[in-house]
Amino acid sequence: MNDNLQLLSLNDAAxxxxxxxxxxxxxxxxxxxxxxxxxxEKRVAFVAAEVRAWIAEKIAGRAA
Structure with a gap:
């Protein structure tokens, strides 16, 4: 499945x-x-590709 179309629950993102x-x-x-x-009303999800990009940004930003 295309990462831009995959959604993650709050629990999965956590x-x-x-x-x-x-x-x-x-x-x-x-x-x-x-x-x-x-x-x-009480349910949200996150785009998997955006969460993965956020994680990659954190990894790239660590001190060498």
Whole structure:
């Protein structure tokens, strides 16, 4: 499946990034994490490619 069309749940995004759900939500509120795709009144998801790009940015930004 195309990564741009794959969605990750909040739990999946938290597992993928090794962040807790509360930290991930804090990053979201601060604009430091990819924007969520609203799926319903209380349900959001994240574009897998954007989460992977965020992870790659964190890896690239570490000190050598």
């Amino acid at each position: 597992r993928m990034t090794s962040l807790s759900r509360s930290m991930l939500n804090r990053y979201r509120s601060e604009g430091r994490f990819p924007r969520a795709v609203p799926l319903g």
